[in-house]
Every structure is written in C-alpha cells, then in structure tokens.
Amino acid sequence: MTMRELTTRRAAALVALALLAACQPTPEAPPYAAQVTLQDAMNHIIDPEADVIWHATGTIATKEGVIENYPRTDEDWEAQRRAALRLLEASNMLLIPDRKVTDTPFASAGPGVYSSAEVQRQIDSNRATFNALALNLRDASQQLLKASDRRDVESLMKLGDHLDHACEGCHKTFWYPAEKFPPLPARPPSP
Numbered sequence: 001m002t003m004r005e006l007t008t009r010r011a012a013a014l015v016a017l018a019l020l021a022a023c024q025p026t027p028e029a030p031p032y033a034a035q036v037t038l039q040d041a042m043n044h045i046i047d048p049e050a051d052v053i054w055h056a057t058g059t060i061a062t063k064e065g066v067i068e069n070y071p072r073t074d075e076d077w078e079a080q081r082r083a084a085l086r087l088l089e090a091s092n093m094l095l096i097p098d099r100k101v102t103d104t105p106f107a108s109a110g111p112g113v114y115s116s117a118e119v120q121r122q123i124d125s126n127r128a129t130f131n132a133l134a135l136n137l138r139d140a141s142q143q144l145l146k147a148s149d150r151r152d153v154e155s156l157m158k159l160g161d162h163l164d165h166a167c168e169g170c171h172k173t174f175w176y177p178a179e180k181f182p183p184l185p186a187r188p189p190s191p
Ligand code: HEC
Pocket: 038, 039, 040, 042, 043, 046, 047, 050, 094, 101, 102, 119, 130, 131, 133, 134, 137, 163, 166, 167, 168, 170, 171, 174, 175, 185, 186
C-alpha cells in the first residue's frame, strides 16, 4: 500500500467515524408524563404530608390543661421524616411541565381568586416563576428532612412556618392573587 492509499484510507475511516457519530441518537427528555392533575397532587400528595408536619408540633388544650405537642418516639420522628421525604419529591413533581390543573374545571371562588382556566393560563405563561416557587417547597422540605434526622424540635416548629410560606407564596401568585383572606382548603370532616 502506498503512502497515498494509506492517507486516503485514513480519511475514509475518519469520514465513516464522523458519519457514525452524527447518526447517534441525541439524548432525549426522559419519558415522564404528568398524568396526575395539579389539583390531585395538592389534595392527595402534598396537603396530607404538610398536615403531618403541621400537626406534629404546637399546643393542645385538654381538660387537664395545655399540653406541648412534639414528636417523642422513634415512630413519631419516622413519620416526620417520611412526610419531609414525600414533600421533597413532590416538589420535583411540580417542576414537570405540561401538568393539567384539573380534570373538573372550577369557577373563581370570589373576587381576586382565579378559576381553574385562569390558574392554567397563569402557570403556562409564567412557568419560570412557578418553578421558582416550587423550589421554595423543595428548600423547606430539605430542611425539614435534616431537622427530622437531627430530631430537632425547635427547627421543626420554625420550619413548619417556612413550609407554610412556601405554600402560600405559590397560592398567592397562581391561585388567589388579590384575596385578603384565602378560603381554607376544603377538607373532609375529621373522623
Ligand atoms: C409552585 C406552586 C404551589 C406550591 C408550592 C403549592 N401549591 Fe397548592 N396549589 C397551587 C395552585 C396553582 C393551586 C390552585 C389550583 C388547584 O386547586 O389545583 C393550589 C391549590 C391547592 C389546594 C386546593 C386544591 C383544590 O381542591 O382545588 C390545596 C389543599 C393546596 N394547594 C395545598 C398546598 C399545600 C399544603 C402546599 C405546601 C405544603 C402547597 N399547596 C404548595 C400551587 C402550589
């Protein structure tokens, strides 16, 4: 084989390699699908876990007097940890694009409160803000997870407020922007 033939062969090999590289599939978005509506995520995934956190601390009035309520047993702390973990992952759910607000459209609940169609429009046109507010939930959940690992009652109480602000921050932007006294979310009566 002459020098010239060798160079030609090398060039051909390089071209073949380049073609091969060009034919490699480009990385695609992971095939997740947001099939749970935002409303279901709120009512059945996020809200119940936030309640676990909020109900864990505070004072309870009883006939015998006021009792300080806080996690005491291993199971109590495990429940806090579980709730924090679930909220943490739920904050990622909120970041998945193209989630429908609801399957059962609802009207505005009053002045300054969006209908489901308006909520959807707001989210679709202000996605970056929505994501930033979801990250507040992630931040609060991360801190709650650490506090439950440290079994730190004082932080747990403070972080309960932090969590509340993370919820309200998004609700005030995307749900009831002009309402002064937001309606309490509908809950089934306690057993
Ligand atoms: C990034 C935005 C965002 C965050 C964070 C967020 N929410 Fe929501 N949430 C919404 C929007 C938008 C609605 C109104 C549309 C709807 O009802 O689904 C809503 C509605 C709700 C509802 C009413 C659902 C219904 O029946 O219509 C509840 C309950 C709720 N959120 C609880 C919470 C709690 C508790 C937290 C915090 C732990 C939280 N949310 C954090 C965006 C958010």
